[in-house]
Amino acid sequence: MSMLETLLGTFQTGSGFWNPIVWIIVAALVFLITYILRGFGNKKYKKGTEQVKSFLSGNPEYEKEKMHVKGSNLFWGFTESLKWIFDILHKMHTGNISDYVLWFVIVMAVLFLLVGLM
Amino acid sequence: MNIIDFLLQHSPALIVAIPLLGAFLTPLISRINNKARNIFVILILGLTTSIVFLLANDVFAGNIHTYVFGSQDLALPIVRILFEVDAMSAFMAIIGSILALVAVIYSWAFIKENTGLDKFYTLILLTTAGMFGMVLTGDMFNLFVFLEITSIASCALIAFWTNKGKSVEAGFKYIVISSIGALFLLFAIALLYGQYNALNIATLANAIQFSFLDKIALVLLIAAFAMKAGIVPMHMWLPDAYSKAPASVTIVLVGATQASLYGVFRVCFTLYGNTINLSPASIGWIIVLLGLITMLLGVAMALIQSDFKRLIAFSAVAEIGFIFLGIGAGLTVLGNAEMMAAIGIPAMSGGVFHIMNDALDIGLLFLVAGAIYYATRETSLDKLGGLARNMKYTTVFFIIGLFAVSGIPPMNGFASKLLIYESTFQLNPILSIVAILSSIMLLAVFVKVFHSVFLGPSLPKFKEVKEVPKSMLIAMGIIASIIIVFGLFPELIINNIVEPAVSALVNYGDYIREVIPTFTGGI
Numbered sequence: 001m002s003m004l005e006t007l008l009g010t011f012q013t014g015s016g017f018w019n020p021i022v023w024i025i026v027a028a029l030v031f032l033i034t035y036i037l038r039g040f041g042n043k044k045y046k047k048g049t050e051q052v053k054s055f056l057s058g059n060p061e062y063e064k065e066k067m068h069v070k071g072s073n074l075f076w077g078f079t080e081s082l083k084w085i086f087d088i089l090h091k092m093h094t095g096n097i098s099d100y101v102l103w104f105v106i107v108m109a110v111l112f113l114l115v116g117l118m
Numbered sequence: 119m120n121i122i123d124f125l126l127q128h129s130p131a132l133i134v135a136i137p138l139l140g141a142f143l144t145p146l147i148s149r150i151n152n153k154a155r156n157i158f159v160i161l162i163l164g165l166t167t168s169i170v171f172l173l174a175n176d177v178f179a180g181n182i183h184t185y186v187f188g189s190q191d192l193a194l195p196i197v198r199i200l201f202e203v204d205a206m207s208a209f210m211a212i213i214g215s216i217l218a219l220v221a222v223i224y225s226w227a228f229i230k231e232n233t234g235l236d237k238f239y240t241l242i243l244l245t246t247a248g249m250f251g252m253v254l255t256g257d258m259f260n261l262f263v264f265l266e267i268t269s270i271a272s273c274a275l276i277a278f279w280t281n282k283g284k285s286v287e288a289g290f291k292y293i294v295i296s297s298i299g300a301l302f303l304l305f306a307i308a309l310l311y312g313q314y315n316a317l318n319i320a321t322l323a324n325a326i327q328f329s330f331l332d333k334i335a336l337v338l339l340i341a342a343f344a345m346k347a348g349i350v351p352m353h354m355w356l357p358d359a360y361s362k363a364p365a366s367v368t369i370v371l372v373g374a375t376q377a378s379l380y381g382v383f384r385v386c387f388t389l390y391g392n393t394i395n396l397s398p399a400s401i402g403w404i405i406v407l408l409g410l411i412t413m414l415l416g417v418a419m420a421l422i423q424s425d426f427k428r429l430i431a432f433s434a435v436a437e438i439g440f441i442f443l444g445i446g447a448g449l450t451v452l453g454n455a456e457m458m459a460a461i462g463i464p465a466m467s468g469g470v471f472h473i474m475n476d477a478l479d480i481g482l483l484f485l486v487a488g489a490i491y492y493a494t495r496e497t498s499l500d501k502l503g504g505l506a507r508n509m510k511y512t513t514v515f516f517i518i519g520l521f522a523v524s525g526i527p528p529m530n531g532f533a534s535k536l537l538i539y540e541s542t543f544q545l546n547p548i549l550s551i552v553a554i555l556s557s558i559m560l561l562a563v564f565v566k567v568f569h570s571v572f573l574g575p576s577l578p579k580f581k582e583v584k585e586v587p588k589s590m591l592i593a594m595g596i597i598a599s600i601i602i603v604f605g606l607f608p609e610l611i612i613n614n615i616v617e618p619a620v621s622a623l624v625n626y627g628d629y630i631r632e633v634i635p636t637f638t639g640g641i
Contacts (some may be wrong), residue, residue, distance in 0.1 A: 071569075
């Protein structure tokens with residue numbers, strides 16, 4: 001088998017296969033088709049007019065610098081609905097070194113039990 | 119004997135000796151000037167990396183290397199230290215060498231404004247030497263010594279920015295945790311030595327009986343190494359240390375953490391390989407369970423972080439969970455040839471390949487975080503924004519890291535995660551469901567970072583921000599290139615690097631027979 005064949009070979013995963021080169025070719029084709037379809041879009045909008053401004057239910061638009069959604073606000077719905085889980089996780093992470101050692105002792109105790117039962 | 123043969127013969131010793139000697143020469147070279155010192159450190163690690171690749175090339179061809187310090191006659195009961203390098207050791211050494219070399223290239227510009235750089239580079243080289251020692255040694259006590267060298271040097275590096283209280287606090291936490299882990303490790307080694315009058319891993323593996331004391335030693339070894347590897351719920355030191363250390367130190371710490379992961383696998387597969395065969399499923403399922411918890415908790419904590427580096431640190435915890443899942447799944451079926459071929463080998467290939475991918479992906483993301491900090495002096499996601507306009511190359515490197523760490527095709531993370539998903543699905547579908555869910559959440563985590571840091575309007579306070587210096591771009595570029603190559607040609611990497619490493623873990627008998635030719639166990 002030549003070096004090129006080795007490089008382009010399909011990777012057998014045991015129950016499936018994966019060929020990144022084929023994936024890239026297919027992805028490039030999809031992008032090309034999307035780009036062609038985009039070309040059929042409406043080109044009649046007028047730049048620099050009301051048509052390109054954001055519409056915020058009639059409210060005035062803030063300055064762009066103030067419109068950036070901060071990192072902490074992203075996935076708010078997800079984190080708010082699972083707040084009880086995140087609260088528990090927060091409480092675990094006390095930042096106290098004694099607690100870090102306590103977790104080590106707990107894990108060791110559990111492992112002793114499990115290995116002892118073998 | 120030509121120079122290549124000479125280097126190959128002495129390579130296990132040289133890989134540790136060169137950075138160790140370099141570490142002590144660095145302060146002297148610093149007296150000339152900073153540029154000479156930086157070039158010297160890069161040359162030292164470049165030379166070490168070349169020797170690592172030379173050794174790895176020979177080891178991957180099927181030759182286990184042993185190197186004896188002391189009496190050459192193994193039958194004599196004389197104190198000696200033995201280095202034993204199989205494909206798994208060589209695999210880990212490759213990771214360590216790439217990370218260390220990239221770290222010093224990145225440091226050239228990143229850390230140049232700081233004082234005490236002679237000590238900084240000395241500590242980097244000491245950590246690297248310790249890391250290499252951990253993965254190359256064939257002696258339990260020597261493993262402990264190298265673990266301590268790595269821990270003490272890493273602690274000083276984490277607290278390098280001594281003007282920042284939190285860095286010193288992180289360094290303190292790290293050394294407390296490392297010392298406690300190392301003490302339990304030493305206790306376990308003492309238990310084994312007391313019973314078998316040996317410290318050599320192969321000799322111990324040949325003699326081990328899985329007695330009551332051996333079980334205690336096993337628990338102590340797994341717990342100590344797992345804590346150093348950042349397994350949940352013993353991971354809490356890791357976000358503190360990773361986020362407060364300079365970015366070029368964090369990437370070396372990733373390598374040091376993975377050397378501890380190697381410790382877990384060496385203990386389970388080699389040291390206890392012959393006895394765990396009696397009950398491989400139990401140990402395997404413990405590791406799988408730890409992996410699942412690590413993945414889920416790591417990614418959940420990453421999602422709610424607002425500090426860039428702390429967020430990546432929790433993602434690093436989650437990534438270690440994937441590795442544990444893959445290797446643990448392999449361990450559950452160790453001893454069953456049919457199941458091993460169908461599930462065990464692909465799962466372990468995924469796990470071992472993911473060790474490399476995790477080091478590269480998380481390493482690249484930490485370097486990007488360091489670049490953002492270098493340019494803006496800011497790591498809070500709430501205060502950053504619009505930087506894609508000013509830092510185009512860094513943005514591209516982040517996107518590559520984002521795709522890779524989330525397992526998006528065609529990056530390297532996809533190939534290793536695909537192997538883990540498919541094989542664990544056959545073991546139990548819930549395992550792969552949890553793994554895929556964690557991967558999706560990782561994507562969400564880094565999409566959040568991408569939006570917060572790089573997208574959005576140009577913020578007035580970052581109008582003057584410029585792209586980072588070339589040495590930092592080159593360092594990020596090296597890792598990004600490796601990620602792309604590994605992603606595009608996974609078969610090449612798995613066949614030539616990963617499978618020999620997996621084979622070395624599974625066929626532990628070969629490792630033992632290299633020292634004890636009469637050993638008849640193993641698969």
